[in-house]
Amino acid sequence: MMHYSDICIVGAGISGLSCVNQLLESSVCNGLDIQVFDMNADVGGRVNSKNLDAEESIELGAGRYSPQLHPNFQRVMQSYDQKNDIYPFTELALKDNVQEKLRSTILSLIPMLKEHGKDSFLSFISSYLGEIEARKIIKSMGYDALFLPNISAEMAYDIIEKHPETQSFSKNALNQWFYASNGFTQLIGQMKAEAQSKGVSFTFDHRLISLIKQDDEYQLTFLNEANETVTHVARHVILAIPPSAMPKLALNFPEDWSQYRYGSLPLFKGFLFYDTPWWEPYQLVDKVIIADNPLRKIYFKSNKYIFFYTDSENASYWHDCLKNGEDEFLKEVHFHLADALDLTPAHIPFPKEHHHKHWPHGVEFCVDTAIEHPFALLHKENGVIACSDAYTSHCGWMEGGILSAKKSAGILIERLSK
Numbered sequence: 001m002m003h004y005s006d007i008c009i010v011g012a013g014i015s016g017l018s019c020v021n022q023l024l025e026s027s028v029c030n031g032l033d034i035q036v037f038d039m040n041a042d043v044g045g046r047v048n049s050k051n052l053d054a055e056e057s058i059e060l061g062a063g064r065y066s067p068q069l070h071p072n073f074q075r076v077m078q079s080y081d082q083k084n085d086i087y088p089f090t091e092l093a094l095k096d097n098v099q100e101k102l103r104s105t106i107l108s109l110i111p112m113l114k115e116h117g118k119d120s121f122l123s124f125i126s127s128y129l130g131e132i133e134a135r136k137i138i139k140s141m142g143y144d145a146l147f148l149p150n151i152s153a154e155m156a157y158d159i160i161e162k163h164p165e166t167q168s169f170s171k172n173a174l175n176q177w178f179y180a181s182n183g184f185t186q187l188i189g190q191m192k193a194e195a196q197s198k199g200v201s202f203t204f205d206h207r208l209i210s211l212i213k214q215d216d217e218y219q220l221t222f223l224n225e226a227n228e229t230v231t232h233v234a235r236h237v238i239l240a241i242p243p244s245a246m247p248k249l250a251l252n253f254p255e256d257w258s259q260y261r262y263g264s265l266p267l268f269k270g271f272l273f274y275d276t277p278w279w280e281p282y283q284l285v286d287k288v289i290i291a292d293n294p295l296r297k298i299y300f301k302s303n304k305y306i307f308f309y310t311d312s313e314n315a316s317y318w319h320d321c322l323k324n325g326e327d328e329f330l331k332e333v334h335f336h337l338a339d340a341l342d343l344t345p346a347h348i349p350f351p352k353e354h355h356h357k358h359w360p361h362g363v364e365f366c367v368d369t370a371i372e373h374p375f376a377l378l379h380k381e382n383g384v385i386a387c388s389d390a391y392t393s394h395c396g397w398m399e400g401g402i403l404s405a406k407k408s409a410g411i412l413i414e415r416l417s418k
């Protein structure tokens with residue numbers, strides 16, 4: 001079956017939906033047929049809230065934002081009247097009160113970035129404090145990506161400044177952070193509803209497998225849930241899919257799009273629910289602690305639940321652990337949770353309910369730090385536009401998706417205006 005559109009957007013995460021809404025704001029798109037495709041069963045992508053009951057939702061994907069760092073995202077939240085609440089995890093509860101020492105160490109090395117900023121973060125810190133101390137410092141910040149050889153000192157400082165748990169070691173110590181009271185998926189649902197009310201149509205369970213340009217049109221081939229191929233012809237295309245999904249399209253990514261290289265890291269989140277908030281007597285309410293074990297960052301959310309959040313090798317660790325079944329996974333989590341709190345496992349109860357999600361490409365980014373990186377990519381021959389947070393200085397954040405969408409939609413609007 002053949003379908004046609006004027007504008008086809010592939011990918012219905014926050015980037016794709018922001019593209020749609022930007023296009024709809026422009027009069028040059030009046031009356032144009034805009035169609036959105038996604039391989040998932042609904043919108044959202046890496047925004048993935050799970051409603052537990054009428055009052056509680058958890059975020060398996062994106063979980064928080066800062067108005068100081070993410071003003072465009074905040075504006076979107078406000079424009080849809082989304083309620084927010086304070087995200088409390090802006091300071092690490094470190095053992096032996098070593099925060100101040102850590103903070104002064106991290107800040108004191110900033111002047112050296114000028115000369116050695118391109119070194120890996122580990123060798124940067126090691127060259128001043130020795131490798132043992134450097135490993136201790138990096139470990140205590142909870143993000144394993146900071147150990148990776150391709151994470152330069154400049155990139156590491158950027159990560160430290162832009163994450164709530166580590167911002168207290170930087171000039172951003174006073175940034176505020178919020179979460180969406182009803183889950184970010186509600187916002188995404190509203191963006192979709194608005195687009196639908198303006199005539200945009202959505203097709204799910206369709207995975208783009210190839211795209212070719214013929215004359216002035218693009219022919220897109222999708223695989224639907226019944227494994228049938230579906231062809232769609234469009235006059236204009238925006239691929240709002242992350243860089244990790246691009247090479248599968250035989251469009252010679254990244255070489256025909258960009259002079260830069262891209263990478264991604266896995267992420268894993270696990271949520272644990274108990275009959276009683278047993279962590280209250282330990283003064284852990286609304287605190288995040290760093291564990292020197294595979295749980296890494298453990299968050300105690302009010303008196304409601306506990307979650308842990310890991311990246312890189314420890315995200316893969318939990319993914320592999322699940323291959324032995326949910327019971328083994330829970331036993332392991334229980335053991336490491338007790339270890340992180342210096343308690344015996346018998347001392348803490350077993351969770352009554354749990355949820356988790358592994359994201360093989362949780363965070364996507366440009367490997368070569370380049371401030372001049374364009375916020376949207378263009379295929380050098382066929383003119384297809386690619387949009388992702390990974391192309392912006394806010395890679396790994398919804399803000400980046402919105403910025404890339406503005407740029408992508410802007411390119412298309414300019415083309416349509418000619």
Ligand SMILES: Cc1cc2nc3c(=O)[nH]c(=O)nc-3n(C[C@H](O)[C@H](O)[C@H](O)COP(=O)(O)OP(=O)(O)OC[C@H]3O[C@@H](n4cnc5c(N)ncnc54)[C@H](O)[C@@H]3O)c2cc1C
Binds near residue numbers: 241
């Ligand atoms: C665990 C986790 C925690 C995070 N925490 C935060 C946070 O606290 N704050 C924050 O701002 N951001 C956070 N992020 C990052 C944030 O989720 C992303 O920056 C943002 O969602 C990216 O949006 P996107 O639309 O560019 O990509 P995605 O959300 O990945 O959307 C891409 C869409 O394209 C579709 N797609 C891909 N390939 C194809 C294909 N071939 N055919 C059809 N469809 C395709 C996918 O199904 C998907 O729906 C987090 C991410 C994860 C995973």
